Amino acid sequence: MAFTTTMLSWGAMEYARKLGPQLPETRAAIRWAADYLLKCARATPGKLYVGVGDPNADHRCWIRPEDMDAASNPARSVYSVSPSNPGSDVAGETAAALAAASIVFRKVDPNYSRSLLITARNVMDFALKYRGSYSDSLGSAVCPFYCSYSGYTDELLWGAAWLFRATNDAYYVNVIRSLGANDGTDIFSWDNKYAGARVLLARRNLVDKNKGFENFRQRTEEFICRILPNSPSSTTQYTAGGLMWKLSQSNLQYVTSISFLLTTYSKYMATSNNSFYCGNQLRVTQQTLRSLARKQMDYILGENPMKMSYMVGYGANYPKRIHHRGSSLPSVRVRPQPFGCEAGFQPFYYTPNPNPNTLTGAVVGGPDQNDFYSDDRTDFSHSEPATYINAAIVGPLAFFAS
Incomplete structure (x- = not known):
């Protein structure tokens, strides 16, 4: 949920004008999540609340x-x-x-913005002072569902980068430098933030012309060269239909997040008319990044071998049996009586019937490596929507829609 909030906020910053009449709706979604995170950080001194519900028990409850x-x-x-x-x-x-x-609320609600920033500083101080992974501290409460596979250094870099963006305080630059360069990556997700942090910091070099951040520009371009299909250093697979392929578990989360970085970095490149090379043969321009990101967005919305829109409710052919409790169970308006914890599995989870409620706008995990989608709610790796898939797609869609 925190990553969702960060990405939605980044989209609201970068694409505010392009969001047009949807900007107030975007702010409302950000505020809803930020209010929750504020409570998590302030409820008990010395504690940050990070989860509600035993995940093993929750997964036995439809x-x-x-x-x-x-x-x-x-x-x-x-x-x-x-x-x-x-x-x-x-x-x-x-x-x-x-x-x-x-940053999103700085001009429209200054008091709320200050409250968010004060709390952000305090939580970041806690993250830096008491170092360790929540996977180790909480064990089965987060693993294997949301283990921190990438460790915590990427989140420290990411958090410091955002606080530097919000405050311009040199203290956070020192934190960033102290974390080291770290190895290269070819992924960006709720778990691995290195690429996102580098794009955010590269902005200081490309947009603000600060030579002290040139290293982050170089590392960003190395990342992009690992993504582009024709790059000599590419480590990214693509399906026959042209979809970026990273991992079988909810692959579209990586597609939306990386596409966000591509469109955003293309914006930064445009400010200085910048281009770069992958190896000696591939010249990369802002249009290179936009073209790849657009192809991914078009694929998600229906230009693919299945002719399937992976956004629920969009187009004529979209997933009807998504892995989502509220969508698959009868509404309280239809059946006011409450369901017991296991009562929802039969007949609503295991039925081949379409879901009774349309979760409009939700983006599911997507097709498999062969561009095939079974539309089976029990196949959660492909049929489950997630907030962190949707949050990242908002910016690119606004970019292309305008």
């Missing part, structure tokens, strides 16, 4: 959100990190989210 209470599922435990049980990864991302949101 139930409507309206019916989700202690009576239906007693294992609604609350989880937190603290000095004795640190979580620099989740704290760094929460700090990033609050800092990014503070």
Whole structure:
């Protein structure tokens, strides 16, 4: 949820004019999440709350959100990190989210913006002072569902980068420098933030003409060369239909997040009419990045071998059996009586029937490596939507829509 908030905020910053009448709606979504994160950070001194509900118990419960209470599922435990049980990864991302949101609200709600930024500083201080991974501190409460596979250094870099963007405080530059260069990457996701942090910091070099950040521009361009299909250093696969392919588990999360970086970096390149080379033969321009990102957006919206839009409710052919409790169970308007924790599995989870409720706008995990999508709600790797897929697609869609 914190990564979702950061990405939605970044999109609202970069594409505010292009969002047009959707900008107030975007701000409303950011505020909804930021309010929650503020409560998580402020509820108990010395603690950051990072989760509600035992994930193993929750996954055994197919139930409507309206019916989700202690009576239906007693294992609604609350989880937190603290000095004795640190979580620099989740704290760094929460700090990033609050800092990014503070920029979004700086002009439209200055008092709220200040509150977000003060809390972001405090949470970042906690992340830096008490270092450790929340996977180690919380164990089965987050693993294997949302383990911090990339460690926590990327979140410290990401959080410091966002606080520097929000404050222009040189302290955060020193933090960034102290974290080291780190190895290259060819991915960007809720778990691995290195590429996103480098793009954000490269802006200081390309847009602000600050030579002190040239290294981040170089590392960003190395990342892009690992993504482009015709690059001699590419490490990225593409399906026969042209979809960027990273991992089988919810692949579209990587497609939307990386596409966001491509369109955003193309914007930064445009300010200085910059281009660069991958090896000696491939010249990369802003149009190179836009063309690849557009192809990914078009694929998601229906230009693919299946002629399937992977955004629910968009187009004539879209996923009808998504892995989503509220979508697959009858509405409380249709059946007011509450469901028990396991009552939703039969007949609503295992039925081949379409979901009764359309989760309009949700982007699912997407097709497999052969461009095939089975539209099966039990196949969660492909049929499950996620907030972090949708948050990243907002910027690129606004970019191309305008």
